[in-house]
Amino acid sequence: NTADIGLIGLAVMGQNLALNIAEKGFRVSVYNRTSTKTDDTINRFQLEQKNCLGKLQGFYSLESFVRSLKRPRKVIIMVKAGSPVDATISTLENYLEPGDLIVDGGNEWYENTQRRAEALSSKGILYMGMGVSGGEDGARHGPSLMPGGPVEAWNLVNDILNKIAAQVDDGPCVTYIGPGGSGNYVKMVHNGIEYADMQLIGEVYDILRTLSQSSHFDGQLYEIFERWNGGDLQSFLIEITSQILQFKEKDNLVVDRILDQSGSKGTGMWTIQEAAKRGIPISTISAALDARYLSSLKDLRVSLSRQLHGIGTTERNTIISFYGWNDFEFLISELEKALFAAKICCYAQGMALIQKASLDEQWQLDCGEIARIWKGGCIIRARFLDRIKEAYKRQPNLLSLLEDEHFVRDLNNCQTALRRVVSGASLLGIPVPALASALSYYDSCRKEILSSSQLIQAQRDFFGAHTYKRLDKEGVFHSRWSEDGSSIPISNSS
Numbered sequence: 001n002t003a004d005i006g007l008i009g010l011a012v013m014g015q016n017l018a019l020n021i022a023e024k025g026f027r028v029s030v031y032n033r034t035s036t037k038t039d040d041t042i043n044r045f046q047l048e049q050k051n052c053l054g055k056l057q058g059f060y061s062l063e064s065f066v067r068s069l070k071r072p073r074k075v076i077i078m079v080k081a082g083s084p085v086d087a088t089i090s091t092l093e094n095y096l097e098p099g100d101l102i103v104d105g106g107n108e109w110y111e112n113t114q115r116r117a118e119a120l121s122s123k124g125i126l127y128m129g130m131g132v133s134g135g136e137d138g139a140r141h142g143p144s145l146m147p148g149g150p151v152e153a154w155n156l157v158n159d160i161l162n163k164i165a166a167q168v169d170d171g172p173c174v175t176y177i178g179p180g181g182s183g184n185y186v187k188m189v190h191n192g193i194e195y196a197d198m199q200l201i202g203e204v205y206d207i208l209r210t211l212s213q214s215s216h217f218d219g220q221l222y223e224i225f226e227r228w229n230g231g232d233l234q235s236f237l238i239e240i241t242s243q244i245l246q247f248k249e250k251d252n253l254v255v256d257r258i259l260d261q262s263g264s265k266g267t268g269m270w271t272i273q274e275a276a277k278r279g280i281p282i283s284t285i286s287a288a289l290d291a292r293y294l295s296s297l298k299d300l301r302v303s304l305s306r307q308l309h310g311i312g313t314t315e316r317n318t319i320i321s322f323y324g325w326n327d328f329e330f331l332i333s334e335l336e337k338a339l340f341a342a343k344i345c346c347y348a349q350g351m352a353l354i355q356k357a358s359l360d361e362q363w364q365l366d367c368g369e370i371a372r373i374w375k376g377g378c379i380i381r382a383r384f385l386d387r388i389k390e391a392y393k394r395q396p397n398l399l400s401l402l403e404d405e406h407f408v409r410d411l412n413n414c415q416t417a418l419r420r421v422v423s424g425a426s427l428l429g430i431p432v433p434a435l436a437s438a439l440s441y442y443d444s445c446r447k448e449i450l451s452s453s454q455l456i457q458a459q460r461d462f463f464g465a466h467t468y469k470r471l472d473k474e475g476v477f478h479s480r481w482s483e484d485g486s487s488i489p490i491s492n493s494s
């Protein structure tokens, strides 16, 4: 029993994480239900071991795997989320003893983690749910890690996690997130933000692609993203977009040959469900998920493309010159600002959801630290996250990121561009659901009086006597809408 840690589940993520652990100088034991994956992992370790300071040993029975681990035993499981995790735990727990720790690194529903932690705690076994982001490459060379659960569990593995995580200027991209299923929760919201970030970039790309065909643009689209990657928009997603737009088959871009139906695996949907449950508006994330669903209606879209009208060429040219977008450089600069403003709105929504869950569940999450550990390793890594971290440092109890003085300045500077891009794209018939929802979020948030809500309250009271409160008086009121319209106090308490 000499191994520092064990890892079960040797598909893409588990195998790469195991090699990462071995590379950083730890002894890791590995096990997979299907033995060929264990063989693959051992073979890969043999090829890569010259770079590894530690050791990797494969096992074909769970019992011998557990016996190889130092006490208290620490086991990371990286299997498919849901029932495979339950199946793995139910066998594994037979070989563990009080004080041992299981860390589930999958994209798990946070309540499953809480249920398992509770069941295992009666046997004295510690349990953590840890979000892992960064895909295959992140797992191998440094992911962003979001561990949540009992703090004693974190103390048992933080030396290993600190070493295997991505490293950025202000430390490793891992921190103790908080108790319960908070690690999974934060990873879930990370993925929701990722959906929106990708959709926003996709919409801006659509505008660029459409207009580059009709305006004077001598360059290549990838150069625009390359340029943006040197500024405020610097991020992994902008960087890979620039790379994707360079891949060609003969003279055609590969991206142009890809079927236009975007898939999803469920964490985006969970984020929307959670936000709805907690009453937090995350319209840009929601628009991004809807856009994926809509993309899958390919047959309907093909059929409707022959029936429903957009605009004609003359109108189109008029709109382009009205917006000044014949000047492609000007268009690029407006899109850059619009994308930045929308990105602020999208992250503000995601962080607001994390804050609400933290409050409801009494997790006491540190949003600044969360932004910091997303700076490296994960899919949404970006320079921008440093500014979010700084915003929470200035005001730890910030109600909304939109309130931060630096973001206020940025939004005021970029809102006209966002408005022009959303309106221009809409007139041109280019769908921009995420950009438009970000703009509406922005406008709704900055409106002192929402007339639409006043009317909705009146309607609710009209048809259902749901009552309303007033701006000018304390209390709760109901109007006799179908009689004299007089407003009657129902109660004086607010």
Ligand code: NDP
Residues within 6 Å of the ligand: 008, 009, 010, 011, 012, 013, 014, 032, 033, 034, 037, 078, 079, 080, 081, 083, 084, 085, 087, 088, 105, 106, 107, 108, 132, 133, 134, 135, 136
């Ligand atoms: P998969 O999600 O494809 O899961 C495959 C692994 O699960 C294999 O080891 C498989 O074992 C095991 N497994 C499946 N069913 C069972 C079962 N009933 N009992 C025991 N083991 C079972 O692997 P990934 O590496 O892609 O992902 C692992 C986890 O990490 C998932 O939760 C995923 O959501 C998450 N994740 C994945 C990312 C990615 O980019 N792929 C990124 C971040 C997180 P066997 O070989 O025997 O079938």
